[in-house]
Amino acid sequence: MTDDAAFWHRIQFAFTIVYHYLFPQLTMGLAWFLVAWKWLHLRTGDPRYGDAARLWTRIFGINFAVGVVTGIPMEFQFGTNWSSFSKYAGGVIGQSLAMEGMFSFFFESAFIGAMVWGEKRLGPRNHFLATLGVALGSWLSGYFILVTNAFMQAPSGYAFAADGSLRLASLSDFLLNRWALIEFCHNQCAAIVTGAFAIAALGAFYVLRGDNGSQGRLFLKWGAAVGLVASAIVAFPTGDAQAKMVARLQPQALAAMEGRFQSGPIAEITLIGQPDVQKRQLDNPIRVPGMLSFLAFGTFHSDVPGLGAFPEDTWPTNIELLYYGFHVMAGLGTLFILLMALANLQQIRGRLESSRRLLWILMLAFPFPFIANTAGWVTAELGRQPWLVYGLFRTRDGYSAAVSSGDTLFTLIGFAGLYFVVGLLYVFLVGREVLHGASPGLEHA
Amino acid sequence: MVELWFAILCLMLVMFAVLGGWDFGAGALHFIAARNQDERRMLIAAIGPLWTWNEVWLVAGGGVLFVAFPRVLAISFPAYYLALFLVLWTLILRGIALEVRGLIDSGLWRAFWDTAFAAANILLAILFGAAIGNVVRGMPLQADVPLSLPLFTNFGVRGPLGILDWYTVSVAVFTLVCLCAHGASYLALKAEGEVYRRAKALTKWLWPIAVVLLLVVSAETFYVRPELFTRMADRPLAWIALLLTAGGTAAILTGPRAGAEARTFWGGCVFITGLLGSAAASLFPVILYSTVSGQYSITAYNGSSDASSLRAASYWWPVAFALSFVYFWFVGKHYRGRAQTSQYGHDPQ
Numbered sequence: 001m002t003d004d005a006a007f008w009h010r011i012q013f014a015f016t017i018v019y020h021y022l023f024p025q026l027t028m029g030l031a032w033f034l035v036a037w038k039w040l041h042l043r044t045g046d047p048r049y050g051d052a053a054r055l056w057t058r059i060f061g062i063n064f065a066v067g068v069v070t071g072i073p074m075e076f077q078f079g080t081n082w083s084s085f086s087k088y089a090g091g092v093i094g095q096s097l098a099m100e101g102m103f104s105f106f107f108e109s110a111f112i113g114a115m116v117w118g119e120k121r122l123g124p125r126n127h128f129l130a131t132l133g134v135a136l137g138s139w140l141s142g143y144f145i146l147v148t149n150a151f152m153q154a155p156s157g158y159a160f161a162a163d164g165s166l167r168l169a170s171l172s173d174f175l176l177n178r179w180a181l182i183e184f185c186h187n188q189c190a191a192i193v194t195g196a197f198a199i200a201a202l203g204a205f206y207v208l209r210g211d212n213g214s215q216g217r218l219f220l221k222w223g224a225a226v227g228l229v230a231s232a233i234v235a236f237p238t239g240d241a242q243a244k245m246v247a248r249l250q251p252q253a254l255a256a257m258e259g260r261f262q263s264g265p266i267a268e269i270t271l272i273g274q275p276d277v278q279k280r281q282l283d284n285p286i287r288v289p290g291m292l293s294f295l296a297f298g299t300f301h302s303d304v305p306g307l308g309a310f311p312e313d314t315w316p317t318n319i320e321l322l323y324y325g326f327h328v329m330a331g332l333g334t335l336f337i338l339l340m341a342l343a344n345l346q347q348i349r350g351r352l353e354s355s356r357r358l359l360w361i362l363m364l365a366f367p368f369p370f371i372a373n374t375a376g377w378v379t380a381e382l383g384r385q386p387w388l389v390y391g392l393f394r395t396r397d398g399y400s401a402a403v404s405s406g407d408t409l410f411t412l413i414g415f416a417g418l419y420f421v422v423g424l425l426y427v428f429l430v431g432r433e434v435l436h437g438a439s440p441g442l443e444h445a
Numbered sequence: 446m447v448e449l450w451f452a453i454l455c456l457m458l459v460m461f462a463v464l465g466g467w468d469f470g471a472g473a474l475h476f477i478a479a480r481n482q483d484e485r486r487m488l489i490a491a492i493g494p495l496w497t498w499n500e501v502w503l504v505a506g507g508g509v510l511f512v513a514f515p516r517v518l519a520i521s522f523p524a525y526y527l528a529l530f531l532v533l534w535t536l537i538l539r540g541i542a543l544e545v546r547g548l549i550d551s552g553l554w555r556a557f558w559d560t561a562f563a564a565a566n567i568l569l570a571i572l573f574g575a576a577i578g579n580v581v582r583g584m585p586l587q588a589d590v591p592l593s594l595p596l597f598t599n600f601g602v603r604g605p606l607g608i609l610d611w612y613t614v615s616v617a618v619f620t621l622v623c624l625c626a627h628g629a630s631y632l633a634l635k636a637e638g639e640v641y642r643r644a645k646a647l648t649k650w651l652w653p654i655a656v657v658l659l660l661v662v663s664a665e666t667f668y669v670r671p672e673l674f675t676r677m678a679d680r681p682l683a684w685i686a687l688l689l690t691a692g693g694t695a696a697i698l699t700g701p702r703a704g705a706e707a708r709t710f711w712g713g714c715v716f717i718t719g720l721l722g723s724a725a726a727s728l729f730p731v732i733l734y735s736t737v738s739g740q741y742s743i744t745a746y747n748g749s750s751d752a753s754s755l756r757a758a759s760y761w762w763p764v765a766f767a768l769s770f771v772y773f774w775f776v777g778k779h780y781r782g783r784a785q786t787s788q789y790g791h792d793p794q
Contacts, residue, residue: 068540072504078518080526083522086511086515090515094511101507102766105501106501107768110769110775113495117494167750168751168757401523403523410527
């Protein structure tokens, strides 16, 4: 019965955080496009940039609002659903969560209203500064959350207090955790991929539809160029560094991500296959020998331990999902690079706007970065299991014993219903903006 | 160090009560101070582009509770599980209503979100009041027994306790009226036209009612927790808070009659600050009061983080606190004076 309670607490947190993160990843990805367009508009006076920024600011505003309202429950769920964990680690992870509120939320919240509604009131220079403020604030917010996550993945800067709970030993070790720095680079580039794909998709839509062509061409050009660079950086060097870090600090997670049960040198990387945990093997695998050794440790002969090398009570608890999560992320990431390389090639040859098939693909590709980002986070969080704080505190010890599984199930269903309605509303409102398109000048509607 | 963090926590909550308070109060009066959709647009423009900044005081206050008093968070949040989710969901509804109301120029669309917005504000004002009532009344805390409170039992303040009883409901009603009065003072300062005139008239009624209700609630508090009053005698900070309350009371009772909108508004801010300040000064060091026995109460001392964690947090907190006002100043200077619905860039909200 206790496992049952832990299960529902986990599902609720997983559902609310996955849903929430659909919005901030687009916010963080779009933010720097807006800053760039506002800057170019300010410097050159070219109205195309002003119009582009205005259309995307309206979409950004809706997106940001949904991100804010779905984000508030996240912080409070540490207390309501994970109170044993909060009591154990509050002195440490409370730092980064409180810093997010104190440094980023005040920063973002002061500027977001002015950015979305105040173009006329603030004037061009201050409106640019407001946009810059929102961009900085949202990235800072992301950093504090990743510091929190990094502490759970690879605790650093802590010591034990007299009662056995954790206390902060070094603020700088905690804030500049190596895991946080690498994860931040990897994750923020992935957010830019989401933004770039959304922009390219809208560009493709406008060009295919045949109206709003000048905006469409601008979006295609920027989306494809930034999308290629960002997709490439997500893979190398940031994804590569992340994988090497996992290999070193969470060897069980790496073994499970690859469905690797036996240890040995010249470890092969799995392109396709299905893990069968019961039989301790990978069904119908297609593998490249030596690649895993090379990617994880830099030489083809490195010894990469399999799950068999570790006691079973330290294995990740859901090896299949972890394996699929990682392969979906890595597979999609590779496809993103190929697609955006092709789009840029056609752009350079001047044929992108006439390649209708490629435009269709770009238009329909925008959901996939959301899927890849989600799969990446599934990999990170399942790879951490069975620990809540890696090596220190187990997930099954962290939830609120005072809350019955029935109550948790009730609030989970409540969230599902509420977020379904919020999702419908979001699609409806963003859809309207997209169909409405960029209206020139300030005086419209 | 612990005393400092108790003070910081109280400061965060006072900031939320004062700044967020006028947004919630004005929102609760959405259908009373504003009678048609243009007037409601004016009311929302007066709440203006800084409503999220005001609400961040609540969220950041939760962060401060987390880092400084994790045991308080770990006991009280699960104990009030369903009530807290009611608060969170209502906050979501309120935020969505405020943001999307102006996006579509249709009477039905706006009427729907106006209703949702007003209802959410009224409910939240009541829930925040009930929360204060619960902190003052206390909860049946015992050693090693996870606490979980029902919504209500027999509405009594002795015996089996629920979240709602005659005392917490009275505090909730007082809070609703007080925030409505505060919201009306704010609208009298920021709105124009009919909204301004109605808000001004409302302050004449609502503040005196709030003061009368405060006397009632004080008498009730004396019945529920008499030691809070006797304790005030040897706590100078409580005297200062009481003086503030008295000064605020004088301002909110005389200001509306004299037509002095600024006096009423600032008087209301001081009134709320003084009330919460005197409550905090007399409750200290207890944060979660046990109705079973004093030894089970969670205080600032036994509920706080380790000293090293608190010390680290006191390095960065003042910086962030000061910075938050820089942003406020940068944006706020563009929205000085009375709200104008025609001056928004995209769609007059």
